[in-house]
Amino acid sequence: MDLQYGLELVGTFVFAISGALAIREQEHDMFGAGFTGFITAIGGGTLRDILLDSYPLVWIGDVNFLYSILVGVLAAFTFPKFLSKLRRTFFLFDTLGIAFFTVLGVEKALSLGVRPEIAAIMGMFSAVMGGVIRDTLTNTLPILFRKEVYASACLAGAIFYLILNSFNVPRDINLLVSIVVIIAIRMLSMKYKLSLPRLD
Numbered sequence: 410m411d412l413q414y415g416l417e418l419v420g421t422f423v424f425a426i427s428g429a430l431a432i433r434e435q436e437h438d439m440f441g442a443g444f445t446g447f448i449t450a451i452g453g454g455t456l457r458d459i460l461l462d463s464y465p466l467v468w469i470g471d472v473n474f475l476y477s478i479l480v481g482v483l484a485a486f487t488f489p490k491f492l493s494k495l496r497r498t499f500f501l502f503d504t505l506g507i508a509f510f511t512v513l514g515v516e517k518a519l520s521l522g523v524r525p526e527i528a529a530i531m532g533m534f535s536a537v538m539g540g541v542i543r544d545t546l547t548n549t550l551p552i553l554f555r556k557e558v559y560a561s562a563c564l565a566g567a568i569f570y571l572i573l574n575s576f577n578v579p580r581d582i583n584l585l586v587s588i589v590v591i592i593a594i595r596m597l598s599m600k601y602k603l604s605l606p607r608l609d
Contacts, residue, residue, distance in 0.1 A: 412581045413516065416588075417467070418477045420509030422498040425481025427502040428543045439486055445546055446482040449506075450474075452540035457514055459530050461521050500599070505553075507536040508531035508591040511563040512584055515570050525571045533560055558598035561605060566591035 421569040428449025429442040443477050458466050466472040514535025518528035537553055537560045544588045570587035578586075597603065 412584060413513065415586065416509050417513055418473060420506055420513065421450045421468075421474050421477040422481045423502045423509070423537055424506035425478040426485050427506055427540070428498060429482045429485035430499050430502070431543055431547050431549075440483070442480075443482045446541060447478050448484070448546065449539045449543040450469065450478045450481070451539070452542040453510055453535040453540075454514070454517075456538050457517065457535045458552065460534070461518060461531065463517070463521060503540060504592055504595045507540070507559070507563055507595070508566065508588040510539070511536040511566050511591055512570050512587045515567045516584075517575075529564060529567035529571060532570070533563040536560075536563040556604045556607070558594060558603055558605065562591050562594040562598065565594055 428446035431449075432442045432445040441601035451466075451474070453467050455468070458464070487502045513532075515528045515532035517535070518531035518575050519525070521533070541551045541553050546599075569590050570583055573583045573586065
């Protein structure tokens with residue numbers, strides 16, 4: 410199993426936890442949590458693949474992604490006390506998810522021959538749309554529209570990946586470093602309450 414494939418499974422797993430935790434807090438049953446975890450995990454990547462005319466969709470062609478989602482949902486229900494002890498658990502898993510899916514989305518777009526500018530947008534799209542769908546299903550203002558550095562962190566990480574790629578940085582190193590960049594931007598923006606200028 411190569412690094413990219415491993416990261417895809419991990420990203421799917423953590424996004425499923427993110428979705429399941431979001432609905433669990435509203436006292437829905439396991440089916441509701443499972444459905445929300447599923448949509449959160451595959452939503453962004455599915456829409457990306459449809460826009461790029463890439464078939465079959467990644468989770469249809471590989472059942473391991475469904476298993477990753479199942480394990481993520483079960484983890485959210487099996488270890489609620491442990492997860493609740495983690496500081497800002499929901500934020501943690503959401504941040505990991507968008508970091509993984511941004512760089513993997515960029516790679517997927519580049520592999521299909523699109524221009525780097527489009528690949529960066531597709532990477533951001535892959536990362537944020539699952540969360541937008543999750544927030545819409547849970548009747549929450551999508552995080553994309555809140556006063557947080559979210560989609561912009563993904564776009565910055567995608568551009569960073571493309572810059573390193575242009576300098577022929579080894580692929581696995583580029584993947585890991587770009588993921589860390591996105592996580593760092595998101596963490597620092599929350600710690601220091603940074604945000605982009607508002608449109609008044």
